[in-house]
Amino acid sequence: MITQQQLQLYVVQISKQYFNRPFNHSARFNKRLKTTGGRYLLRTHDLEFNPQMANLTEFEGIVKHELVHYHLHLQQKGFQHNDAAFKQLLIAVGGSRYAPRLSQAPRHLWRYRCENDHQIMRQRRFSANRYRCGQCGAQIFFVGEVDNR
Structure with a gap:
């Protein structure tokens, strides 16, 4: 399992490597996220990630997806899923469009x-x-x- 500090360093590294921009806010796990891979918080500019998806191979794509929201919002460009700028940057950095489905059987x-x-x-x-x-x-x-x- 990846720790909060390792997650922060990983997000900073991905931001520098693929976006050539610094990530100056916090990245953390939020265990209440169940169906989504992560989310970008508009007011604080922080990123939250689903800890269940941290060990998946698609996790890098999830981080890139949230960083696209982050960087476009700070540049005051279209940062929502249906904006052209979002779609173009997501394809350019190789981020995932959707979070992978976690196979969970119904409890009852x-x-x-x-x-x-x-x-x-x-x-x-x-x-x-x-x-x-x-x-x-x-x-x-x-x-x-x-x-x-």
Whole structure:
């Protein structure tokens, strides 16, 4: 696992190497980020990264992506995803357009069954007496949780 100090040095190094500009703010991990690789904070100009993606091979592309936001915003150019300047600089430095998908299985799978034995699997549990089967309209019964480990 990479530390906060190593992350800061890594971002500074990538900024000098690919952008020929210094990175003068802080880069840190934010464990609350779940689906995104990182984010650029407009008010403080800091960068936050998903610690789950730090060990992936695509992490350099994620850092470049956030640095594109950073440098374009400081230059007062179009720094948003749909701006032409952003797209051009992202391609020039070889940054990734999207964060890689982390394969996470749902925590729970709930099994339901109707009177006609149609199986219904859901990630969220619901009150079976309030709904009917979508295939036949019969009453639904809760069967139990499926072990998905």
